[in-house]
Amino acid sequence: MEKKIKLGVFGARRGSHLGGIANQVGFEMVALCDTFEPLLMSAKKRMNNDKITYYTDFDKMLEHDIDAVIIANYATEHVWAVIKALNAGKHVMSECMAMFTMAEAVQLVEAVEASNKVYMFAENYPFSAPNQEMTRLYRAGEIGDFKYGEGEYIHPINPEEMAGLMSGPDHWRAWLPITYYCTHSMGPVMLITGTRPTQVTGFVIPYDDKDTMNFGRAKFNDSSSVLMCRMDNDALVKIIPWSELRDHGNRVRICGNKGTMEASQQDGRLRVHHEAFDFEPPRTNTVHYMPNFPDFARQAFRYGHGGGDFFTNYYFHKAIAENSKPIIDVYMAIDMTAIGILGYRSALAGGIPMEIPDFRDKAVREKYRNDDWNPNPALHREGMPLPSVRGKIELKKESLDKFNELRKKFVDEL
Numbered sequence: 001m002e003k004k005i006k007l008g009v010f011g012a013r014r015g016s017h018l019g020g021i022a023n024q025v026g027f028e029m030v031a032l033c034d035t036f037e038p039l040l041m042s043a044k045k046r047m048n049n050d051k052i053t054y055y056t057d058f059d060k061m062l063e064h065d066i067d068a069v070i071i072a073n074y075a076t077e078h079v080w081a082v083i084k085a086l087n088a089g090k091h092v093m094s095e096c097m098a099m100f101t102m103a104e105a106v107q108l109v110e111a112v113e114a115s116n117k118v119y120m121f122a123e124n125y126p127f128s129a130p131n132q133e134m135t136r137l138y139r140a141g142e143i144g145d146f147k148y149g150e151g152e153y154i155h156p157i158n159p160e161e162m163a164g165l166m167s168g169p170d171h172w173r174a175w176l177p178i179t180y181y182c183t184h185s186m187g188p189v190m191l192i193t194g195t196r197p198t199q200v201t202g203f204v205i206p207y208d209d210k211d212t213m214n215f216g217r218a219k220f221n222d223s224s225s226v227l228m229c230r231m232d233n234d235a236l237v238k239i240i241p242w243s244e245l246r247d248h249g250n251r252v253r254i255c256g257n258k259g260t261m262e263a264s265q266q267d268g269r270l271r272v273h274h275e276a277f278d279f280e281p282p283r284t285n286t287v288h289y290m291p292n293f294p295d296f297a298r299q300a301f302r303y304g305h306g307g308g309d310f311f312t313n314y315y316f317h318k319a320i321a322e323n324s325k326p327i328i329d330v331y332m333a334i335d336m337t338a339i340g341i342l343g344y345r346s347a348l349a350g351g352i353p354m355e356i357p358d359f360r361d362k363a364v365r366e367k368y369r370n371d372d373w374n375p376n377p378a379l380h381r382e383g384m385p386l387p388s389v390r391g392k393i394e395l396k397k398e399s400l401d402k403f404n405e406l407r408k409k410f411v412d413e414l
């Protein structure tokens with residue numbers, strides 16, 4: 001039987017979910033680390049697996065006998081942990097986002113290149129059944145050359161659920177600029193079409209005091225955003241990064257010069273359309289169908305995010321086992337994350353287009369090596385942006401009191 005790859009997991013919420021799936025694809029999860037002990041102990045109870053050792057100190061976990069690590073700590077703090085793990089000789093799969101500043105992107109790419117370990121980015125939305133089917137169709141030439149695309153990730157979260165996802169106003173979910181969580185929207189477009197963004201222009205819809213969903217959530221980031229991206233084949237792509245508009249879903253639309261395709265928001269069916277004049281003899285052709293996974297359908301349907309969580313683990317394992325390039329490597333990870341950082345910079349500058357650097361070219365990195373432009377309110381200083389385009393947002397006391405009540409209930413029930 002094939003030897004299992006020993007896995008440590010950093011982050012007990014999302015991380016423990018991914019670790020559970022990893023056990024199905026050739027990993028053996030043997031360590032889990034989180035500083036928040038009630039959550040760690042709740043994961044221990046849920047997983048009920050005596051092969052796992054539990055840690056509150058990441059350095060100590062890296063001393064455990066592990067070959068690979070899943071990094072699922074705070075979304076804004078992945079790079080230091082990835083670099084420590086690579087330096088300790090571990091393969092790494094990092095959750096979204098890949099980095100929080102452009103200077104970190106330089107550190108990340110150089111650390112990955114200096115290691116001879118796998119770095120895979122855990123962007124999971126490209127691997128839903130409709131997105132994998134669109135990848136297959138695009139490669140088969142079904143819609144011709146890519147001209148225009150759309151990628152959206154809409155996920156409104158009510159106060160009760162949000163109380164389980166953030167500890168308070170200093171947690172990243174409370175303040176992350178609304179353009180930053182963009183890889184679920186751009187990732188599918190990049191993987192389907194094989195293109196990368198070269199330029200971004202950002203637009204932000206400001207924080208909405210009248211949105212009743214904001215009462216009791218301790219959150220003060222803006223409402224929504226649009227990133228208009230130019231791709232390296234001159235196509236244009238409209239991206240809506242994680243936003244709390246209504247109607248939950250990951251919408252992807254790909255238009256080519258011979259047809260168009262998109263997944264229906266209503267029922268997950270794919271719609272593929274051609275004009276009559278795209279055929280000889282002319283005929284119109286619109287098909288609607290429910291796409292299936294090309295492989296592993298039975299396993300993928302059992303896990304989260306439309307099967308995506310199964311496939312990120314599967315591809316991470318494959319890259320380690322075959323010593324091959326992972327399906328989403330560090331360069332793609334930086335490309336799809338950078339549009340959020342530079343898109344916010346563009347929005348604050350009134351919509352000036354920003355170049356998306358290609359860090360495959362070492363010379364390009366120099367301009368960004370010291371670029372620590374950072375919207376974290378806890379690190380705010382002269383010259384740094386605030387997380388909302390409106391500037392400092394004061395949360396209402398009654399709203400914070402309600403959040404604290406909901407959070408206490410969540411922690412008490414862990």
Ligand SMILES: NC(=O)c1ccc[n+]([C@@H]2O[C@H](COP(=O)([O-])OP(=O)(O)OC[C@H]3O[C@@H](n4cnc5c(N)ncnc54)[C@H](O)[C@@H]3O)[C@@H](O)[C@H]2O)c1
Pocket residue numbers: 010011012013014015033034035036039056057058072073074075076095096097122123124165166305
């Ligand atoms: N791809 C997806 O669909 C998806 C879904 C949810 C979350 N995520 C990503 O997963 C990551 C984790 O998100 P989450 O939802 O679990 O919430 P989270 O960010 O609150 O969880 C992070 C966990 O890491 C722990 N942690 C942070 N710093 C630590 C340290 N120095 N030492 C030990 N533990 C530490 C925290 O206590 C917390 O429990 C984020 O990057 C997020 O973007 C991805």
